[in-house]
Amino acid sequence: MERLQQTVARMGGVNLLPVAVALAALIAIGAPATWVTLTVAGLAMGMMIFLMASGLSLVFGLMDVLNFGHSAFISFGAFIAASTLALLSGWVAADSLLYNLLALGIAISAAGLFGLVAGWFFEVVIVKPVYQDHLRQILITMGALIVAEQLILAIWGGSPLSVPRPAFLQGSWLIGDTTIEIYRVFAFLLGFVAFLGLRYTLKSTRIGLLIRAGVENREMVESLGFRIDRLFAGVFMVGSALAAIGGAMWAGYETLITPDLGAEMMVLVFIVVIIGGLGSIEGSLLGALLVGLTGNYVGFLAPKLALASNMILMMVILLWRPQGLRPAVRT
Amino acid sequence: MSATPILSLSGVKTDIAQYHVLHDVSFDVPEGGVHVLLGRNGAGKTTTLRTIMGLWQARAGTIRFRGQEITAAHTTEIARMGIAYVPENMGIFGGLTVEENMRLASHDGTFDPDRLSRIHTLFPAMKQFWAKPAGALSGGQKQMLAISRAIIERRDLILIDEPTKGLAPAIIAAMIEAFREIATESTILLVEQNFNFARSLGRGVTVIDDGRVAHDGQMDALADDSALQTRLLSLSLDQHQ
Numbered sequence: 001m002e003r004l005q006q007t008v009a010r011m012g013g014v015n016l017l018p019v020a021v022a023l024a025a026l027i028a029i030g031a032p033a034t035w036v037t038l039t040v041a042g043l044a045m046g047m048m049i050f051l052m053a054s055g056l057s058l059v060f061g062l063m064d065v066l067n068f069g070h071s072a073f074i075s076f077g078a079f080i081a082a083s084t085l086a087l088l089s090g091w092v093a094a095d096s097l098l099y100n101l102l103a104l105g106i107a108i109s110a111a112g113l114f115g116l117v118a119g120w121f122f123e124v125v126i127v128k129p130v131y132q133d134h135l136r137q138i139l140i141t142m143g144a145l146i147v148a149e150q151l152i153l154a155i156w157g158g159s160p161l162s163v164p165r166p167a168f169l170q171g172s173w174l175i176g177d178t179t180i181e182i183y184r185v186f187a188f189l190l191g192f193v194a195f196l197g198l199r200y201t202l203k204s205t206r207i208g209l210l211i212r213a214g215v216e217n218r219e220m221v222e223s224l225g226f227r228i229d230r231l232f233a234g235v236f237m238v239g240s241a242l243a244a245i246g247g248a249m250w251a252g253y254e255t256l257i258t259p260d261l262g263a264e265m266m267v268l269v270f271i272v273v274i275i276g277g278l279g280s281i282e283g284s285l286l287g288a289l290l291v292g293l294t295g296n297y298v299g300f301l302a303p304k305l306a307l308a309s310n311m312i313l314m315m316v317i318l319l320w321r322p323q324g325l326r327p328a329v330r331t
Numbered sequence: 332m333s334a335t336p337i338l339s340l341s342g343v344k345t346d347i348a349q350y351h352v353l354h355d356v357s358f359d360v361p362e363g364g365v366h367v368l369l370g371r372n373g374a375g376k377t378t379t380l381r382t383i384m385g386l387w388q389a390r391a392g393t394i395r396f397r398g399q400e401i402t403a404a405h406t407t408e409i410a411r412m413g414i415a416y417v418p419e420n421m422g423i424f425g426g427l428t429v430e431e432n433m434r435l436a437s438h439d440g441t442f443d444p445d446r447l448s449r450i451h452t453l454f455p456a457m458k459q460f461w462a463k464p465a466g467a468l469s470g471g472q473k474q475m476l477a478i479s480r481a482i483i484e485r486r487d488l489i490l491i492d493e494p495t496k497g498l499a500p501a502i503i504a505a506m507i508e509a510f511r512e513i514a515t516e517s518t519i520l521l522v523e524q525n526f527n528f529a530r531s532l533g534r535g536v537t538v539i540d541d542g543r544v545a546h547d548g549q550m551d552a553l554a555d556d557s558a559l560q561t562r563l564l565s566l567s568l569d570q571h572q
């Protein structure tokens with residue numbers, strides 16, 4: 001038993017969980033083609049949820065701020081991207097990879113830029129006055145969320161909005177009898193690039209060093225002469241931008257969006273942040289992949305359990321590791 | 332003393348939540364050497380250091396650093412003025428390597444090679460574990476890292492809270508040597524329970540009791556007066572051997 005544990009730890013420990021889940025699903029599902037399709041869907045969904053969750057996890061880890069308004073950035077990102085793509089419908093539908101990419105790039109950048117600016121505003125006006133006070137954080141960020149949702153209703157109306165997908169991301173690849181949706185592969189790759197970028201920033205830059213130190217011990221970072229509040233504002237802005245980009249990607253994935261998209265995703269986002277462990281992007285990635293895969297496998301195997309499956313996943317993981325799978329070190 | 336003290340507290344009162352913890356703390360720390368802050372558990376020593384550092388806000392009174400008022404200054408500003416703080420729990424970033432811990436303490440992330448090699452001579456373990464996570468260090472090594480961090484750049488004043496707590500005698504002896512050397516370029520305000528350690532380093536001494544200054548004088552005088560020690564600290568040298 002101990003030998004087994006050591007071997008598992010050497011091979012990656014908890015990082016192997018998504019692999020274990022995927023293998024178990026392969027046995028349960030039986031049909032490899034179906035399994036590949038579900039796995040790609042799960043990984044894509046996981047990466048989009050990672051985009052939405054990573055910022056929230058860092059914000060909580062760094063400042064103990066509970067931001068229930070986070071989902072507003074997801075919703076706004078989705079609607080801004082949808083409107084941008086609609087505006088650029090000529091480019092979106094054009095039979096030119098360059099124009100397709102431009103349209104998509106502009107839509108994602110618009111969502112991200114909105115996230116940066118709105119994140120800055122949100123941090124300075126709404127969150128800063130309630131540092132260190134969880135109850136007021138919950139109340140005021142929930143209040144802000146309601147305002148944001150009403151704004152979306154006022155701007156885009158309440159009926160579902162269809163999201164044009166750039167031509168090059170339409171359709172699927174057929175490999176043997178396996179179909180792989182191109183959009184899913186793209187979503188996975190984009191999320192993975194974002195993960196690598198975040199990881200590089202955190203591990204290899206001075207700002208990243210300060211953030212990691214701040215997650216562990218805020219007071220000590222200040223005692224060494226660094227303004228943690230400015231650092232926090234930056235993290236908040238980037239986290240909001242990532243959430244908006246995640247929302248934009250999700251809009252293209254769903255192709256039909258409603259104003260409560262953010263709130264619906266938020267349940268999964270919270271589950272990811274909690275099972276991943278607060279303050280760590282590796283944890284968020286791990287949690288997001290688990291949630292994405294589990295949701296897709298269970299949705300196929302036992303559709304009635306689909307909703308409950310992630311809750312059950314969270315309970316099982318928390319019973320096993322109350323701090324989550326890969327929490328940041330706290331001193 | 333005619334020269335301006337490097338640090339001067341006058342009538343400092345500090346509350347933590349609804350509790351009055353410091354009732355009236357006034358004392359001066361002269362420039363150079365080690366000044367010791369003694370007192371029983373719960374007397375208010377840590378609170379005094381945290382108030383100086385701006386981590387608690389004084390409700391009344393003034394704190395001056397080189398004559399300049401810092402009572403209401405932000406912790407970051409206080410640190411940048413040249414005050415380092417080694418907290419009771421050492422404040423090590425356990426998830427970062429020893430090197431990363433040290434880099435954070437340097438304002439631009441680079442090291443002066445002379446100072447670094449001096450630190451490596453003072454505390455060889457820092458060199459040995461340079462690339463290892465600080466969380467894996469022993470208690471004594473963590474304390475050495477906390478002190479190394481405070482001196483990787485020259486600071487005018489270093490606040491150190493109970494550095495010998497829980498350490499083995501051999502490590503404490505090494506720590507005395509290190510502090511002597513550090514005190515040649517910086518002033519140290521040292522909170523200490525280990526009276527022998529305090530006595531071997533301290534020039535001046537302030538005793539705090541129940542949030543007030545109970546005694547303020549020279550270390551030699553206190554060390555020679557066991558009745559005074561007993562009264563102030565409820566400890567004697569023999570007990571604390």
Ligand SMILES: Nc1ncnc2c1ncn2[C@@H]1O[C@H](COP(=O)(O)OP(=O)(O)O)[C@@H](O)[C@H]1O
Nearest residue numbers: 347350352370371372373374375376377378379
């Ligand atoms: N965070 C806190 N909340 C409430 N009371 C505290 C807190 N920190 C310290 N105190 C109280 O303040 C008093 C002084 O504490 P402290 O400065 O830590 O003493 P010392 O360092 O001299 O042992 C103690 O009575 C302690 O119980």
Ligand SMILES: [Mg+2]
Nearest residue numbers: 376377378419
């Ligand atoms: Mg103390």
